[in-house]
Amino acid sequence: MKAIVCKAWGGPEQLVLEDIPLPEPGPGQVRIRVAAAGVNFPDVLIIQKKYQMQPALPFTPGAEVAGTVTAVGEGVTRFAPGATVAALCLIGGYAEECVVDAAQCMPVPAGVPMPLAASLMLAYGTSWHAVRDRGALQSGETMLVLGAAGGVGLAAVEIGKALGARVIAAASSAEKLAVCREHGADEAIDYEREDLREAVKRLTGGKGPEVIFDPVGGRFTEPAFRAIAWRGRYLVIGFADGNVPALPLNLPLLKGASLVGVYWGEFAKREPGNNAKGIAELLGWIGAGKLKPRISKMYPLAQAPQALIDMAARRVVGKVVVVP
Numbered sequence: 001m002k003a004i005v006c007k008a009w010g011g012p013e014q015l016v017l018e019d020i021p022l023p024e025p026g027p028g029q030v031r032i033r034v035a036a037a038g039v040n041f042p043d044v045l046i047i048q049k050k051y052q053m054q055p056a057l058p059f060t061p062g063a064e065v066a067g068t069v070t071a072v073g074e075g076v077t078r079f080a081p082g083a084t085v086a087a088l089c090l091i092g093g094y095a096e097e098c099v100v101d102a103a104q105c106m107p108v109p110a111g112v113p114m115p116l117a118a119s120l121m122l123a124y125g126t127s128w129h130a131v132r133d134r135g136a137l138q139s140g141e142t143m144l145v146l147g148a149a150g151g152v153g154l155a156a157v158e159i160g161k162a163l164g165a166r167v168i169a170a171a172s173s174a175e176k177l178a179v180c181r182e183h184g185a186d187e188a189i190d191y192e193r194e195d196l197r198e199a200v201k202r203l204t205g206g207k208g209p210e211v212i213f214d215p216v217g218g219r220f221t222e223p224a225f226r227a228i229a230w231r232g233r234y235l236v237i238g239f240a241d242g243n244v245p246a247l248p249l250n251l252p253l254l255k256g257a258s259l260v261g262v263y264w265g266e267f268a269k270r271e272p273g274n275n276a277k278g279i280a281e282l283l284g285w286i287g288a289g290k291l292k293p294r295i296s297k298m299y300p301l302a303q304a305p306q307a308l309i310d311m312a313a314r315r316v317v318g319k320v321v322v323v324p
Contacts, residue, residue, distance in 0.1 A: 002324070003095030004304045007058045009049040012308035015061070017301065023092075023099040025073035030102050032085065035067040035114035036298075037093035037322040039307045040122050040151060041215075041240055042265075046091070047308070052263070055091050062093020062304075062322065063265075065100070066108060066117035076102045084108045086117040088125070088268055094304045096324045103272050106279050109287070119151070119293050119319040120282060126264040127155035128278040130213060130235045132163065133267075134260045139164030141210040142229075144200060146220055147240055148185065149176035151319045154294060156213045157185050159282075162290040165211075168203055170196065170220075172314070179317055183294065196220055200227035208232060208255075221245040225257070232257040240314070294318030 003020045025031045043061045045051040066086040069079050079085060079102060087105040092098035108117045130152075131137050143160045147153040148169035160167040161184035169180035170189040177188040189199040200208065208229035214221060218241025225234055225247060232255060239245075252259055268275040285291045296317045299307040301324040310316055 001096040002301060003060045004062070004301065005058050005060055006047045009057070010047065012044065012047065012305040012312065015047065015305040015308075020060075020095075022097060025071050025076075025099050027074040028076060028102055029073040029099050030069050030076055030079050030085070030105060031071040031097055031099050032065055032067045032087060033070050033097050034065045034093065034095060034324050036065065036118035037062045037324070038064040038118045038122055039299075039304075039311055039316075039320045039322060040064070041238060041311055042122075044308050044312045053090060053265070060092045060095050060098070062095070062098070063090050064088055064118055064121040065093045065098060066114045070097065072102070078102055079105060086121050088121045088265070090265065094301065094322055096301070104268065106276065109283060112286070115295050115298060115321045115323065116293055118321050119295055121279070122264070123151035123319060124155045124159070124282050124291070124293065125268065125275065125279060126237065126262065127152050127159050127213075128282055129264045129267050129275070130237055130262040131156055131159045131211070132278065132281075133274070134262050135211045135213070135233045135235050137163050137165050137211050140166075142166045142168065142204055143211040143213060144168045144170060144209040144224065144227075145185075145213045146170050146224060147214075147216040148180045149317050150215065150240065150314075151316070152215050152237060153213070154180065154183055154318050157183050158291045162285050168200065168209065176317060179294065183292065191220060195223075197223035197227045200224070204229070211235065213237065215240055217241045217245050218243040219245075222247060222251075225251050228255055228257050230256055234259050235262050236260065237262050296320055298323050300324075
């Protein structure tokens with residue numbers, strides 16, 4: 001079968017398309033014929049040896065897929081060949097077929113397109129875990145979303161609205177903010193043109209947001225935290241800016257605020273039952289029309305490196321997927 005292979009640590013340009021042996025599922029695993037694979041920022045980091053998980057070389061990147069089960073390993077009774085599933089695989093997704101733990105698979109309801117199903121697990125799963133589970137966002141509260149036009153950011157905007165919150169979207173261009181408004185954002189901040197802290201104070205009457213969703217890090221973290229509400233929850237999602245910020249610890253003290261780490265992959269592994277409840281709630285919201293995932297582009301398998309280049313350059317709006 002064909003797969004994208006990472007043979008040496010580095011940027012997306014060093015990835016290659018090769019024929020590799022068809023993988024066989026082990027005990028508790030299933031093999032999936034990949035219809036679509038989601039593209040996510042951790043895929044950019046993992047090939048550069050900058051992610052929390054560092055697989056042995058060579059390996060195939062791609063953390064989430066949707067497709068059809070073609071084989072099952074010993075002990076698997078929940079799925080049979082022919083079942084349509086979405087799955088978290090962490091690596092292996094940019095291939096014609098991949099092997100995944102059955103526990104990390106969810107049935108895909110009839111009528112849900114495969115590219116959409118492949119976009120749900122990581123971006124929406126991460127944002128659900130962050131906003132709903134770790135941030136405990138309540139109806140009537142205000143949430144600030146940094147990097148709001150990206151995959152997890154746009155998911156957070158929609159989830160915040162589904163929960164009845166007021167959502168302020170922050171992004172780097174008017175075009176990106178227009179997309180955020182289309183997906184429900186109540187207010188918008190162009191942080192390349194405006195002072196982020198002052199804009200947040202203005203839009204919240206000086207009170208600040210109860211929850212801040214931050215997948216960006218870098219230079220935006222401190223001004224955003226300085227604007228947080230009393231007892232606010234600052235959700236640390238990731239560092240798309242490329243720099244891990246250093247935050248003065250007197251700031252959480254002065255605001256009575258919490259810094260809350262969000263590591264969805266570990267949550268999904270350690271708490272599969274709670275993660276399954278989250279995915280089920282997300283699927284219910286999609287069915288009710290409360291969530292409308294935006295897939296802005298689909299790449300053939302051979303162009304998966306270009307998809308990661310576009311992701312690293314922050315040219316992606318919403319979600320993009322690889323279609324083998």
